[in-house]
Amino acid sequence: MSPSRSKALALLDLMVKGYLREIAPRYDPATGYDYCAPLRDLGIVPCEEAMKIIGELVEIGVLRREIHDRVASCSRCGSEVLLVRARCPYCGSLRFQSSVVMEHLLCGYVGLEAEFLAQSGRLLCPKCGRELRELGRDFIRVADVQRCEECGEVFSVPSLNYECLKCGYENKWTELRTKEVHRYVVVPGSITVQIPTMRLYEEIRSMLSRDYEVLGPHVVMRGSSGVDLEFDVVLRRPGEGSVAAVVEVADELDEERLMAIFSKAYDVGAGRVVVIHRGEVREPVARLASSLGVRLVRLEGVERTLEEVLRSLGEGA
Ligand SMILES: [Zn+2]
Ligand SMILES: [Zn+2]
Ligand SMILES: [Zn+2]
Incomplete structure (x- = not known):
């Protein structure tokens, strides 16, 4: 994990502890709406990395995008910092x-x-x-x-024109574009389920990035059947296009879910399939996994789980 990413992940801790319920932008008269200043006030830097994480949290359903404001913006560059000028x-x-x-x-x-x-x-x-x-x-x-x-x-x-203070273009009022400004609200109940998983992904990413190119969380890949498939984590050997392994997290694992994971992994030619599950799996599910060659790992603390994932990836490889 890059140092800047692990720093920006402080965002997650604030959310878990309940200090952070929403991330709203602040309007700066010189630069417009900005998320960086409010994030910086919370000690979350660097901004670019934090925004990337916020995007990922939206994708996995931990944060919800809501409309904070709707503003007129420059047709050339999108800035909402405008000077109104009156002309004949x-x-x-x-x-x-x-x-x-x-x-x-x-x-x-x-x-x-x-x-x-x-x-x-x-x-x-x-x-x-x-x-x-x-x-x-x-x-x-x-x-x-x-x-x-x-x-x-x-x-x-008089006719009112809007000079963009960022790019200098003078917009006629009919040229202005309206723009949605969002705030990000924590989805109640999502934290306990998703954040530990996200933590796990982060650890997987940092542990495995020495040997693999780690994609995810949430990767869309086209299978040989031509269908777009979604995965939690995909591991590729650097320099090779082929998928070395896929790692999926399943809350409740039954035969149907297991088959679905196996067939999409098969479709992208994954060399190995690891499924991390919560709680016990029933005996028939375990037998099916074993006959399909799918490695099951029970989620038991991030470190232990990781150890098991690593062992599963190494087995017979
Ligand atoms: Zn502009
Ligand atoms: Zn005139
Ligand atoms: Zn008169």
Whole structure:
């Protein structure tokens, strides 16, 4: 096991002890949603390795993905750290001013405030020349608008663009993509069953990686029948494509389950099949295993179990 992986596995201990019930991202205004900072606060590093483990825990059903937030993100790079910029919707210019549309009620003339503003500072109607005296009586404000100094167009709402602060691309609002942000919640009851198994996998991985290429937990391989098959752990001799052995963990082992394991192992040409089981197996199951050449190992503490697995792999190899 790499040192960084064994460090990041502290995650499992926190979950087993009940300190960690969910892993939620934290929003950093500079970088967006981030899992690394909250993990670091719990002493779980390195982040990349921890995220890999979280992915594996989702796959084996210990963690469940839930929606934490749904955010708009950059269409180019996916970042949700965006700066909203206002532009003229006609020419894209940044140079526009707030203005007011006014109506002179006595003659009906409608125009921008600037047209009514005389040099003297008084308000004079550009159509009839009379002075505007009292808001609401002889003139009214019709609407607040923006007037572009570049193209002269008048509009009520500027177009809002979203500049990505990560890659610099300025997204039109129609280009933004919505993105789900997840948190990871511990599935009640999953810990006692799955975590010891995961621990076992980790040990298997580190013990056997000297002699084998260790794949898993959870490997999908295509058998010679063309069917995709799922395995807990697959061992390959380095440099060779062939499967040296498969190691499966079965909660309850009966004839049917045993046959299923045997036939999928046979389908990928596994040289050896080891099944780790909890509790006793019935005599007929043990006999069937022996006639199929499947080695059974009872789960009894990680170390003892590993010893047995190693012995089973070595036998007659
Ligand atoms: Zn971007
Ligand atoms: Zn304009
Ligand atoms: Zn007038």
